[in-house]
Amino acid sequence: MTSMLSSETAEPADEGRYDRLVRADKVHGSLYTDPAIFAEELQKIWFKTWVFVGHESEVPQPNDYVRKRLATQDVVMTRDKDGEVHLLVNRCAHRGLQVCDDAKGNSSSFRCPYHGWTYRNTGELLGYPYNKGYGGKNKLELGMGRVPRVASYRGFVFGSMAADGPSLEEHLGAAAGEIDRLAGLSPEGEVRLDAGWLAHRTRANWKFLAENETDGYHPQFVHGSIFGVTGSPIGALYSDASTAVTRALGGGHSENDLRPEFRTFAEPMRWFGTKPDRVPRYVEAMRQAYGEDAERRMIEGAPHVMIFPNLFIAEIQVFNIQPTAVGECTQYATAVQLAGGEEMNRRMISQSIGSVGPAGMLLADDTEMYERNQRGVSMLDPEWLDVRRGLVREVVDEAGFTTGAATDETGMRGFWKHYKSLMEA
Ligand code: FES
């Protein structure tokens, strides 16, 4: 047997380390298991780039708030009285207590239970008891922590813990068009994510999830049971014969573009596994809203896109992935809701319960793979994970994006390229 510490093994924390851990056709196992690498990812990715946190529709009214996560950080997404959305770090400026305990609610202020310091829902310190202890001063220059940059795109709220950096639009790049495509399935051009989130604790490194989301190689095997039970035609979209493509959208984002298949069938609502006469009011509302373009929208369907590092839009569900430790993360999942599409919304909720709910048949299968992946990769030999699938046949499309076949690992390679650029920065 060859030495497990081959010449290719990277030494810790030196220059070019990630160049050696992330190659064009393989990535090193330590990327998923090394606590030092996870600590570095928090600084260079999670506390720096734009991270998806929630949706404006979760705080529709002035003074609404909801608890959220940003990686290891507990944050409160608030809407102030003027309608602006904030992300507060859930920590008292006095002695560090977690201030807000409720999952959601409506309040213009938060009071820390420990010594009664009170904060406005913008994070500003309003006051504290017995101010003589502070020389009679009514206002110390303190407040709850705030995520310094908050921005939203079509209601999807992102936070960046870095005060400066690329704008959200720059970060999203071509992936913004996929969010537009989803919103374009609403007769009112608007998505809501207000159906409630399921939280699934997963004993796997977050990158296994991010990589898997546009891995078109696994569905036929991992999801054979749900495809069989439901008679779903989805499995065939991820076969060797499929005309669907996997595309790296730049910035670490990637998609499985299933439109070539749906265009061939040219049947409206096939993407949703139904027919127009089963959702007549929705179809009519789409035609009213978009005229001739309604047919195209209803034929092509919703996107399947992974937006770096943690937002996954899987046609009818949205996932929010948040790491909690090197070998653990939480996946939050919710059903897409389309403004003006009530017939669709009810179906999307029941389908989501069936696929990603506590007894769902889809996410449980993926999660089994993630956790087995984590267990396997902690073995020392072989050291590498192979990501070469499709390298021999991928092409650059008219728009300049690297594109592979339906089952190729083109999305993963796009993810790793961006990952390396952030970690080496
Ligand atoms: S820790 Fe919050 S008031 Fe003291």
Ligand SMILES: [Fe+2]
């Ligand atoms: Fe899957």
